Amino acid sequence: MAYNCTVFHENVTMVTLLLSPQDIQLTASNDDQYFVFEDILFQVLLCFFRDTEVLSHFEHSSASPPLAVARGNTPSPDALVAYPPCGVIPFHGFTMYAAPLSCLYEDPVPLYFTFREMYCRYWYRLHIVTSHSQGAAALALQFELLLQSCETRLWQHCCAMSIQLLPIVFKWIVRAFSGYLVPDQLFHLWDVVLAWESLEVLPVLALAIVSFRRENLMDVTSQQGAEAVLADITAISVIPLLKLALAADRGRERDP
Structure with missing residues (x-):
């Protein structure tokens, strides 16, 4: 879809200078683990939203970048360019795809290229509407199906309440x-x-966490109660839970 507007070069700076810091403030800066990386995250996101190499992920996506007409050009299909240059409009929470990598890299250069590669391989699927098996909608459906088949009593309890x-x-x-x-x-x-x-490991882990909190969830009778039970998962150990979830799945496959 093309926006009926003229894009000034300064607009790119305006979008990143306004939206990126705001998202950083609302997410990473409020996180005890990442608030110290505020400046480096701003540098990384400023580069990202100006990087036309990011457009390559649209070759594997049903989505398309927003388009506009560059300043000084006559509006026509041939004059359309992606805007922002990366083709990704900033949204709330985007910073958190990059924030964890700040713990691994002191140099913003390898941090940036690692973040860009992971985004173009995986993370872009999590915020677009697509029928792909690793899209957000498919992963949500996978969680629902796993919940019904693996935690039937809990699913029935949730339905009843x-x-x-x-x-x-x-x-x-x-x-x-x-x-x-x-x-x-x-x-x-x-x-x-x-x-x-x-990305299919994401709903598997989500189910494993729900299973881990099963007894508490079976005692709640409201949506607010369930949200309270699952509000803090920072104490979760990922690998043991994944092993338990996959072992339980293999056990069900062997049952006659």
């Missing part, structure tokens, strides 16, 4: 758990994403 767990865990999934897990546990999860080349 009009409790919806998906809105709670969807926030974890769409951010790849960034901001919800402590950095060392988050890196364990992201290592699994890299090893499997798949």
Whole structure:
């Protein structure tokens, strides 16, 4: 879709100078783990939103970048360019795809290229509407199906009490758990994403956490109660929970 407007070069700076710091302030700066990296995150995001190499991820996506006419050009299909140059409009929480990497790199250059590569491989699927099996909608459906098949009693209890767990865990999934897990546990999860080349581990972990809190969830009778039970997952250990979830799944496959 093309916007019927003229894009000035200064607009790119305006978008990044206004929206990026605001998102950093609302997310990373309010996080005990990442607030010290505010300046480096601003540098990384400023580069990202100006980087036309990011447009390459649209070759594997059903989405398309927003387009506009560059200053001085006559409006026409041939004059359209992506705006912002990366083709990604800043949104709330975007900073959290980059923030954890600040714990790994002192130099913003490798931090930036690692962030860009992970975004173009994986994270872009988490905030677009797509039928892809690793898109946000498909991952949400996978969680729902896993909940019904693996935690049937809990699912029935939630239905009876009009409790919806998906809105709670969807926030974890769409951010790849960034901001919800402590950095060392988050890196364990992201290592699994890299090893499997798949985001499908995200709903698996979400189900494992829900299963881990099953007894508490069975005692609640309201949506607010469920949200309170799942409000803090910073004490979660990722690998043991994933092992338990996968072992339970293999056990169900062997049952006659």
